[in-house]
Amino acid sequence: MIVANQLATWSTRTSGLAVKEAGMSEPAITVRGLHKSFDKKEAVAGIDLEIAAGSLAGLVGPNGAGKTTSLSMMTGLLRPDAGRIVINGLDVWADPAAAKAVIGVVPAEARLFDRLSGEEVLEYSGRLRGLPAGEARSRAAQLLDVLDLTADAKRLVADYSTGMRKKAALGCALIHNPSVLFLDEPLEGVDPISADVIRRLLTRMVGTGSTVLFSSHVMELVEQVCDHVSVIDKGKIVATGTTDEVRAGKTLQQAFIDLVGPRSSDEEGLSWLGSSSS
């Protein structure tokens, strides 16, 4: 609990200021006319998106819809063919250094420095972000504790499970206390208890004025925690708004299927399947 309070303190220290300056009406993330093609395939076909500061926003879509490509462009990791992305008033592609200083990123495939231990990888991430070594070490220890990785802090990341890597990647993304956090499938492979910790961590961040945008396939999760949802399909945003607006009185799962359209399936060919068949 003490550690959680410490985390909240250094989260509020800078983000509270951002709330006052930006105000809830000021968008933390603005995306206009985003396009990206790979060879002849259009992965992102003109995305416009606006996420208000202090939002916990979800980006949902089927496999190959363009979620990861969009998040990569928003975080300065993939150059768009066209479009503009502004984070907290900073143009990501005009001034990437300034924009990257205020964001944290957890990529879909949480690939970290395999030959560093869990605590080393977090400390390294903090020091790269300009934190003094002592502060980086102290924050790393607090994050490892909250993420339930203290017992494995001295193990090499190479020996971590998928869920542990995901949690370590989240620690790396949080250590410099970003005002905007991007997460790609943050809970994939994470056990239910850790998932609950991460959910509460994200909710607390948002409570202090930070903004979180994450992609997920898990509709129940998005429905539970997000106040804003965008549905992406075939590289385009097909619905965006508050979670209630997108749901339109249905479950988010049903609304999503209605928006994206059910995938055809033919189960007639599996007549042999089942214990009553031979």
Next chain:
Amino acid sequence: MAWLLVQLKLRLVRNALRSSTAARTSFVVSTTFAGLAAIGTFWVLAQLRLLSSSVDLTTVIFSLFAVGWLIAPIFAFGLDGTLDPATMALYPLRTRPLAVGLLAASATGAWPLANVLGLLGVTIGLARGAAGVLIALVAVVLQVLFCIALARFTITSMAGLLRSRRGRDLAVFLFIPVFAIFEVLGQVIPRAAAAGGLSPASFAGVDSWMRWLPPGLAAHAIQDASNGHLGDALGRLGLLAVVIVVLGSLWVRTLSRALVTADTSARSSRVHNAALPLGRFGPRGAVAARFLSYQRRDPASLAYWAITVVIMVICSLSTIIGPHQHPAVVIGSAVLGAAFVGAFHANPIGLTGPAFVVEATALSGRRELRSYFSGQNVVFTVIAIPLLTGVSFGLAALVGNLGEGIKAAAVGLAGLGAALAMSNIFSVVLAYPMQKRAGSPMPQQAQGYSGHAFGAIFGTLVCVAVAVIPVIVLGNVTTGISAAVRLPVLFGCAAAYGFGLAWLGVRAAAIAAEGRLPELCQVAMRTSL
């Protein structure tokens, strides 16, 4: 079961052939090499006929084949699905038929066939008379059976380890002696033999103890039969057969256990240090601390340093063991050593892989990027200077001319600066994704990037060779001056020159990287290690 597993092996080969042009090319090249190896081995063994040390050399060759069978499956573990008992553990199979099937699968393929055909060269080289030839045929079959049983027993015992991260690390470490043996066989022995430093007579008596090892038993059985001692020959073959049966039964027992034993990959390494070092030096210190940890903990990094030493030694070794010693070859070793330090580290972003994203999101400005490149250069310099200097002086001592060692160490300093400069620049302008391919423990360039890898390595080697010319000239013109004056001048100039080149490289690389970070991130994310 045996036929099913042979079919499985053939299907795996056929599917690999269908997967890509590169896989097809690889298969054709491998089969061609197997054919050449069969012909070459047969020819070499047949040529031993006229030599007094023929049985000693046959024993050495048989032993080398056994070692090859022992090591090759460790590298091919991910390549051959029939090597891993875990792939069979899901099926309701009894151990004995499974063992026979796996044995048959082992004997299927171009290389096992090439092995048998090549070793049959003993029927000409060592065997004499009908009894000798007959015993030779049996000995070759038993030798190959011994190799298969040994390889299967070893690989099954190590299967759990090989599936784990530690096993993959072990394969990388094994690459170092394999590379050294390959270089000795391909470079040193032919050159030493051509220079008269090595002859068949050099091998006489080497089998004083090897004759009692299984390959030695096979070779000496042929000689005994050829000399009319049929009883001794049969005794040796009987002993070899017993060894094979014991190995086979051990293998069956290990296989039974491996099918129901938990994977060892859950075992993990712990680090003992409390924190990353160099905490006072900002992002440059952080990058240096990370690269320093990797040089100690990443087997590929350790292998690169070891290979650099092997290259330096191999470059001079044929001269050292030959009758004509050229002291200047020590300078060549120093230049090559320095150049390979740069060449092996000319793609740090590709070697880092997707984790580079963590660095890319933090190091955006030109100043931070200079920290990134200079941080890694500090680490490479701290390791390379004592390494290059020590090996240079060691080689100079072997050649018997320490003066050349002084010149070589100075050349190494300048060469290192040039190599680091080029590696920094190439790491931005010729960055390429890496991948671990089945069958090779060392990371290699991803398919389609051979040109990038060749450009970066060859470019570094050429630039270093050109850059060190002024220091070589300085070393020559100061030869007559007293050491008290010469050493500070030579080392001072070489160090300042090398530092200047490295400094320019860092600045150039940072300027180039500033506008290419997204592209470099994509390269890193395409890496699969």
